[in-house]
Amino acid sequence: MKIILKAFVLIIILIIIFSIHITRDGEIITPVGKGILKLDSGTYEAFPLPDFASRMIDIDYKSYFIEVESGFKIHVLEKGQGFPVFLMHGNPTSGFLYRNIVNNLPLERVRIIMPSLMGLGFSSKIPASMHTLENHIRWINIVLTELNLTEVIYAGQDWGGPIGMGALSLSPNLLKGAVLLNTGFIAPRIKSDLSPAHAIVKTPVIGELLVEKLLPIFERLGRVQGNPASWTEELAELYGEPLIRSGNFKAPLALMRMVPDGPDHESVPAMIKIEEYVRSLKIPTEIVWGMNDPILGKALPLMQKNFPEAKVTKTNAGHFLQEEVSIEIANALKRVIDEVI
Secondary structure, X not given: OHHHHHHHHHHHHHHHHHHHHHOOOOOOEOOOOOOEEEEOOEEEEEOOOOHHXXXXXXXXXXXXXXXXXXXXXXXXXXXXXXXXXXXXXXXXOOHHHHHHHHOOOOOOOEEEEXXXXXXXXXXXXXXXXXXXXXXXXXXXXXXXXXXXXXXXXXXXXXXXXXXXXXXXXXXOOOEEEEEEEOOOOOOOOOOOOOOHHHHHHHOOOHHHHHHHHHOOHHXXXXXXXXXXXXXXXXXXXXXXXXXXXXXXOOHHHHHHHOOOOXXXXXXXXXXXHHHHHHHXXXXXXXXXXXXXXXXXXXXXXXXXXXXXXXXEEEEOOOOOHHHOOHHHHHHHHHHHHHHHO
16 A cells, blocks of 8 residues: 555656646747848848758848847848838748748839747747737837838738737838738637637646647648648748757747637737727728638638728638638739739
8 A cells, every 4th residue: 555655646746747847938049140131221130041941932032130129039031122011920830931922922012021920930939928919019019110111011810910910000100001811800808618629728737748749730730721731841840840949849839828718818908909900990901811721710700890891812721821822812912012002
């Protein structure tokens, strides 16, 4: 009996140690560039891309960091010259998500700016507790400010919708046109029932165990695509490898937990401000939607309520529609560009 009791106590101790380890906050990982990049707006820290990323784009892209706080850097890709077009990705991808769209835009007329959210891509990796909607909005707004932008056309998907719009709301005269892609701007007014997957993700220890340890999430993202084959091993490496190499894999789960599930969620105050800003907009707008997105495919009517006069392009794409219907998105952007400039 004593042996069984000792074994039981040991198991409990090991479980406690494991729980503390797996739910740790994570360290700040500050990337280091090489050399400088001079733009009209200032001088920035250049960042030569590793081979697995550089082979996905051409040599005309600029790659650099903007330090938004001491030790906290946002990685930016850009290409082209002219009117600024600000493209914002979501969880768990990076600015590379728009690379196929860029190839179909009039780069002699527009300057494409693609930041990567803090914690993702080649941007700094941060503790899980620092992943708040307010922080992400502030950091992206600093990027727009540091680039001395006075007007932009914008596109956003997933968290790139609220974060991008939130950043623009802090500089409300910037936005001149928009293309919206499988995202949302409405704060929940009542407590919603969580899906089984969301409930698991929100559960401490279990969420960390599944997302950070057991499930190869970047390899599994084809499951949310209209065409699963659109998600390749190259894409899993492109989006996943920067997190794996950094040693801080906290961002994907932290961003999942940022999704509000009721009026008491910590993201709601910021979402309410974003919702109010969106309702005030009177700009050329188009919507391109992936109808086979299991996460946000059914949310199109809510987006149409925000922009009732917007042209809507329905597609058979899934959640990361930039990887499936780049031509349709580029065409929508070109129509907005032509209307704005």
